[in-house]
Amino acid sequence: MDKIVSLCKRRGFVLPSSEIYGGLGSSYDYAHYGVLLKNNVKGQWWRAMLQERDDVVALDSAIIQHPRTWEASGHLAGFTDPLVDCRTCKLRFRADLIDQAQCGRKPSKHPGETPDCDLTGARDFNLMFETTIGPVAEEGSTVYLRPETAQGIFLNFKSYLQFSRKKPPFGIAQIGKSFRNEITTGNFIFRMREFEQMEMEFFVPPDEAERWFGHWLEQRMNWYTALGLRPDHLRLRAHDQQELSHYSSATSDVEYLFPIGWSELEGIANRGDFDLTQHAQFSGQKLDYVDTASGERYIPHVIEPAAGADRALLAFLVDAYDEDQIEGESRTVLRLHPALAPVKVAVLPLVRKDGQPELAGEVYRDLRERFQTEYDEGGAIGRRYRRQDEIGTPWAVTIDHQSLEDRTVTLRDRDSLAQERIAIAELGEEIERRLRAPWRSPKLES
């Protein structure tokens, strides 16, 4: 993990937030390449949910919802973690994770293990961030930053039935920020207080819920492997009865083998009719579906694949990170799926003279119409390749003296290091072709 954190900072993927003020616990800013990478992760999720299907529609709901939302959803009463304070070191710990925490004064021990530790009993701590609406904090003005994007979908279910011309089985998908006042943070962007979720609520006739649950388990696993995650680093783990959330009759986590061990990447839950029933009761609105043909009326059941954009990005980075040797020199390379790579192609003149920068500029302006492209003429060519390898750019175009004679260039592959000579006129098509081709992590071969 240290290597990933250091690469992210060095190359401008993810930076500690508010660093000039000493940082803010578990808050991170996405820098240039991080923004591009995360946009690609989210773009691929939208693609799988919307473009490649005709039974899912999109939503972008408000972060601050009516406070009754969280009464109905159960978050106000039950979205809590058990918290323990140490009166000696003043640190706070999650009571259920205390065996994984480090004592504030003696990090080789767990809290409670030294004679100086003075722990309070466990008390429940609600993870929702509270704020107020309006200029004065008065009764009834308390609202919450949403702890999940899902509830915004349930609140809009009725409107979607009316305008979207969809009927169950159909889904509503949303990507957006969620906020949780986590007690235990750390592990870089794995657990933050402000993060992005990619959630989809799939509404189905009750007797089809089990089948659709299986369908979404398969779809979501395929999404990660098609984007290059190594299958032996990915698994599905079913929750046992005690672990299930209050709303769920079945949940399986997609887990990835992070450097911190197997950990949750995404949860896929059968939420039954819990949410729509609760919101119908709390709002007084009917949230059932009436089949106009048969007259049948029912509250749809919901299958929910709930992923984290930041965790997915972290898994893709971890899976792509590699080190190898080229001609006796070590290099760091991100073997990202080309569809995820922040920059698809770099254009590099071999030397900064003899008309090469001018021709390279022409090639660059042409390619950037079609792909995220970067131009770099500073420093030795080897160092420029390394820089692109470190940010995961799959292809580099080099303009050399021959390019000025016959308008051909070399196209270098990040993984195989093969360099092919190709006409400038064919470059765009060739890169398109490579981008569309199936891709497998080269780390699987090694």
Ligand code: GAP
């Ligand atoms: N609507 C269901 C729900 O929110 P969840 O398992 O609590 O389920 C879904 O969250 C996903 O959101 C997780 O699998 C994870 O990827 C991401 N996530 C949750 N808490 C997070 C946090 N504190 N930091 C980063 N990602 C988080």
